Amino acid sequence: MMRRALMLRVLMYGAAVLLTSAVAFTAWLLTPIDPELLTRPASLGVTLTDREGIPLRDTRAPDGARWRWISLSEMDPVVAAAFMAAEDRRFLDHDGIAWTSVLRAMRDNLAAGRVVSGASTITMQTARLLRGHSRGVVGKMQQVAWALRLERHVGKDRILEQYLNRVPLGQGTIGVEAASRLYFGVSASRLGPGPAALLAGIARSPARDNPFSAPERAAGRRGTVLRALETGGYISEAQRALADAEPAFTGARSKPGYFRAPHFTTRVLAAHDTFGTVRTSIDWSLQHALESDARQVVQSLAEQRVQQAAVVVLDNASGEVLAWIGSPDFDGERGQVDMVVSRRQPGSALKPFLYARAFEMGYGPSSILDDIPRTWMTSTGPYRPRNYDRQFRGPVRARVALGSSLNLPAVQLTDAIGASTLLDVLHRAGFASLTRGADHYGLGLALGNGEVTLLELTNAYRALANQGEFSPVSLLLGGNGADKTRSVVRPDVAALTLDILADADARLTGFGDAAVFAFPFPVAVKTGTSRHFTDNWAVAVTGAFTVGVWVGNFDGTPMAAVSGIAGAGPLLRRAVLATAARRTPGVLPSLTQLGATTARVCGVSGLAATPECSAVNEWQLAGASPLAVDDWHRDGAVVLPERFAAWQAAQVQRTLASATAPPRASHTTGASLTLLSPKHGDVYLLPSGPERSVATLALRAIGGDQSAPLSWSVNNKPVVSGRWALAPGTHVVRVSASDGEQVEARIVVRDQGN
Secondary structure: OHHHHHHHHHHHHHHHHHHHHHHHHHHHHHOOOOHHHHOOOOOOOEEEEOOOOOEEEEEOOOOOOEEOOOOOOOOOHHHHHHHHHHHOOOOOOOOOOOHHHHHHHHHHHHHHOOOOOOOOOHHHHHHHHHHOOOOOHHHHHHHHHHHHHHHHHOOHHHHHHHHHHHOEOOOOEEHHHHHHHHHHOOOHHHOOHHHHHHHHHHOOOHHHHOOOOOHHHHHHHHHHHHHHHHHOOOOOHHHHHHHHHOOOOOOOOOOOOOEOOHHHHHHHHHHOOOOEEEEEOOOHHHHHHHHHHHHHHHHHOHHHOOOEEEEEEEEOOOOEEEEEEOOOOOOHHHHOOOOOOOOEOOHHHHHHHHHHHHHHOOOOOOOEEEEOOOOEEEOOEEEOOOOOOOOOOEEEEHHHHHHOOOHHHHHHHHHHHOHHHHHHHHHHOOOOOOOOOHHHHHHHHHHOOOOEOHHHHHHHHHHHHOOOEEOOOEOEOOOOOHHHOEEOOOHHHHHHHHHHHOOHHHHHHHHOOOHHHOOOOOOEEEEEEOHHHOEEEEEEEOOOEEEEEEEEOOOOOOOOOOOOOOOHHHHHHHHHHHHHOOOOOOOOOOOOOOOOEEEEEEOOOOOEOOOOOOEEEEEEOOOOOOOOEOOOEEOOEEOOOHHHHHHHHHHHHHHHHHHHOOOOOOOOEOOOOEEEEOOOOOEEEEOOHHHHHHOEEEOEEEOOOOOOOOEEEEOOEEEOOOEEEOOOEEEEEEEEOOOOOEEEEEEEEEEOOO
């Protein structure tokens, strides 16, 4: 009796334990799964691509794995089909456990005396990948339990996505996206049956069956999976035969660890906490071309002590960065300096924002500014700015002063509107690098004594193309929202500023007829050179994109008197043309559509023209005050305002001194015919490379009999256009007026390669 009672008690306790366990298991099974378990790992590696999906750079996860994530909807459907055919052909039908396979595995394992078959479904494998279960009996039981729970709460599609993104596939790859990029050089969204079957064949034994370590075994497994795909109805017999005929594997089509556009991709990784495959804004075709151009231009300027260059190209509408070259080469310590975001003095490149703000305050393109010697007393002592060419031109219209980048008028304008006003508009234009107060920069701010970055400068010019609206740049495809914009200047003022920068005639006074900036479509251009020739800048704005270029030396070593046109200009030209070959440049903003009208103004006084003065057409913004009638021209003479008296007297003294000086060996001036370009004794350096095609000389003269056009010849051969293509050697350039007067100049053209 006592034994029977004891047995009954044991049975009751056992039943209670089983019942309690069953209830607990059922409750656990019914409990929703913690969403964190299925969250994409935060430590995933990143694949950065260009805007078309071309890989730029791969980074690994912190544990060294190549891990990329791709949604099931983005994958080629044949990828999931291949893994189901290879690993779990009844995946879509079972509840997480293939019970017939479990019984068969138990029979085989008992017969072998060891584990030879696991009978693991994709759901069970996913449970192990998520939870890290061991491969023993206890681990297998845990997989079964978790498989049942996953099926109840997660669903087939999400289980399949988790599995395909977590399954190891050899060579340190985790998931089908990383493996596809390593083995085939494409995303898993672009795989066909053959590559998908090869990946699925690796899953069972990644170390043994991957194509790097065992290409023949991998090919055999691929064939097995292809036949399973056909048997399962995922592909047709013809598709299977076609895939079977393809080479199974010919070696990685792309090396793991891309490192294209290094400065740009480094910036993306620093700015965006992201993972998986990320499509950036870069146009790799353009980027690659401009990297080559930067190297070639630097090599061509080596004799002028130029070692480095940088380029950035922005899409005007979206702010997307289309190209970003921080240095010609990334190798070595110097090459890793990114001059797109390094701060340097921009020289005259800030002047357009000074003039734009002045135009908003009532100045106009015909307003007269003073290009005369002057000293400003400042808190740091007397300030005596000079022009680049050390010359003074007296009264100049604002259009000419900006187009020719004259320094004295810019300082005068800064003094008039205030350095704080200029600093304010520069801050609105995005120059965050200008962190000091207006008192620190003073009047020299207009001439670029503050340090800015090439990216800031280029994006500020982009604001002028966008009706005066600033918005940040975008490193990723998709651009920026309109809510991130702010006004820099009025739309009509921005358009007027670009109109001046696109005016080749306005540049003549300071730069001559610069062929490097002669484009077959509208382009607004500005250059800048810092003190002591340590930095060259050039920016070009079209209707569709903006290009910024820097040329110089990272260590601040001065270049050999290289101006913005000679240094940054050739690289800017290449960059603009290369970008225009890939996207339509468009047109600059229309002043007419913004309410501006044209007026005839006197070229000397900028006032409303009279019959006595030489007149030019000039824009008048809507609401501008009417121009006063010119009163500088009286009785056939020009009477300048009193403030120009000292300068005018100096000019007269120079003229008298020149008239009484002994004749020089120059033939540039006849009795009334004056040769402006070229000058006698000029020496020209003929560049190498693509710049050679635009290496032309402007032929310009004034005076002579105006009843007929002037005639030109070089070495006694007629030149019918206003430009002559440079050729090595010594040449005689002659201009003839209709009355027989002739003036000539002897010049020398040297080949840069000699």
